[in-house]
Amino acid sequence: MTIVIGFEGSANKIGVGIVRDGAVLSNPRRTYITPPGQGFLPSETAKHHCACVLSILKEALLQAGIQPADIDCVAFTKGPGMGAPLVAVAIVARTVAQLWKKPLLGVNHCIGHIEMGRLITGAANPTVLYVSGGNTQVISYSERRYRIFGEAIDIAIGNCLDRFARVIKISNDPSPGYNIEQMAKKGSQFVELPYTVKGMDVSFSGILSYTEEMAHKMLGAGECTPEDLCFSLQETLFSMLVEVTERAMAHCGSREVLIVGGVGCKYLC
Amino acid sequence: MAVTSGEVKLSETLHFELSVPFPSNRLAQIAHGSLAPDAEPRKGGISKELRVTDNSLNVFWCAEEARILRVSVGSFLDHLALVLETMQAFGPSETQQN
Numbered sequence: 001m002t003i004v005i006g007f008e009g010s011a012n013k014i015g016v017g018i019v020r021d022g023a024v025l026s027n028p029r030r031t032y033i034t035p036p037g038q039g040f041l042p043s044e045t046a047k048h049h050c051a052c053v054l055s056i057l058k059e060a061l062l063q064a065g066i067q068p069a070d071i072d073c074v075a076f077t078k079g080p081g082m083g084a085p086l087v088a089v090a091i092v093a094r095t096v097a098q099l100w101k102k103p104l105l106g107v108n109h110c111i112g113h114i115e116m117g118r119l120i121t122g123a124a125n126p127t128v129l130y131v132s133g134g135n136t137q138v139i140s141y142s143e144r145r146y147r148i149f150g151e152a153i154d155i156a157i158g159n160c161l162d163r164f165a166r167v168i169k170i171s172n173d174p175s176p177g178y179n180i181e182q183m184a185k186k187g188s189q190f191v192e193l194p195y196t197v198k199g200m201d202v203s204f205s206g207i208l209s210y211t212e213e214m215a216h217k218m219l220g221a222g223e224c225t226p227e228d229l230c231f232s233l234q235e236t237l238f239s240m241l242v243e244v245t246e247r248a249m250a251h252c253g254s255r256e257v258l259i260v261g262g263v264g265c266k267y268l269c
Numbered sequence: 270m271a272v273t274s275g276e277v278k279l280s281e282t283l284h285f286e287l288s289v290p291f292p293s294n295r296l297a298q299i300a301h302g303s304l305a306p307d308a309e310p311r312k313g314g315i316s317k318e319l320r321v322t323d324n325s326l327n328v329f330w331c332a333e334e335a336r337i338l339r340v341s342v343g344s345f346l347d348h349l350a351l352v353l354e355t356m357q358a359f360g361p362s363e364t365q366q367n
Contacts, residue, residue, distance in 0.1 A: 050347070050351050054354060054359075058358070068359065087307050087348070088348070091303050092351060095299060095300075095303045095355040096355060098298075098299040098302050099356065099359055099360050100359070
C-alpha cells in the first residue's frame, strides 16, 4: 500500500491530495478568486497560497485519517505554471519531505492532469484533449512519451474565456468559465466570430480581441445580450477543439477521447 | 574606479548578509534544502549564496543595484517565514509552539 501526498499550486487554485494505491483519501483545496474584471497576478496568488497551504495540509491529513509517518512519498507540481506560486508551494513540499524524512517527487503539471484522468476513467490509450487556463493541447502517447499533436499557438482556451469574462465583468466566483457556461445556456442568438484552426493547431488571441470589440459595440447598441456572446464564444471555441481532436483521432486510429484540465469540466453536449 | 588593462572592475557592488539561528543543525540543513534550489528570477545583477554553519543558516547577497537587492532579500524573508511556519506546524517538538 503506497500513500502519496501531493501539493499543487501552479495557478490560482491550491490543493493538497492524499492518495493510497489510486484511491483518493482526501483532497481539500482553495481558489484565489479576484473581483470581477480582474485577473490573478503571480505575487498575490503566491501570497494567497502561502496563507492557506498549511491549514489545507492539516485538513488533508485529518480527512484522510493518517499521520505523516504513514506517508511514503511527497509529490509537488514542479512546473509548468506561474513562478511565484510554484516556488511557495515547492518550499512547503521540500520542508515537510525533509521533516518527515520522505522522498520528494517533482511532477510535471500536464502529465499529472493526464494521469489523473486515466486513473479516474480507466481509459487505456485515449487521444487526450488537455484544456485549461494555461494549456490547450491535443496529446497522444507513443513510444514512452506523451506527444503534442496540436496546440494553441498563442493563448490557452481558458485564458481566452477568463479574459473575455473580465471584459464584461462576469464574476470570478466560483470561476469565470463556470459563469460563462451558465450565461451561455440563456443565449439565443449566435454571433459570428472568427474561427481559427490552423492545421492541427488553434489560435485564440484573434477571437478574443474580436469578441472584446464586438462586446463593446453590440452590447452598447443593444444588438445582442452578454448571454448571446457567451453562447457564441463557447460554440466557436469548442467546435475548433472538436475539429483538431477528431483530426488527431483519425491520425492515430483512436476511439477514445480523454478530456482533462479545468475547462474540461464544462458540459459539452 | 580605475580600469586596469586586461580587467574590468564593477561599479560599487552591494553586499547583504543574513544569519538565521535554528534550534538545531538538522533544522538549519532542512531550511537550506528548502530555500537553496530556487535560482534568482532575475537573470543578472544579483547573486546569493546559502551556507549552513552549526545551527545557523547564513545567506550572502551580492547585487549591483539597491532595488534588486531589496526585492531579493524581501522575497527570501517571505520564503524563510513560510519554512519556519511549516517547521512549527509539522516539525519535531523543539519547534512546536504551545
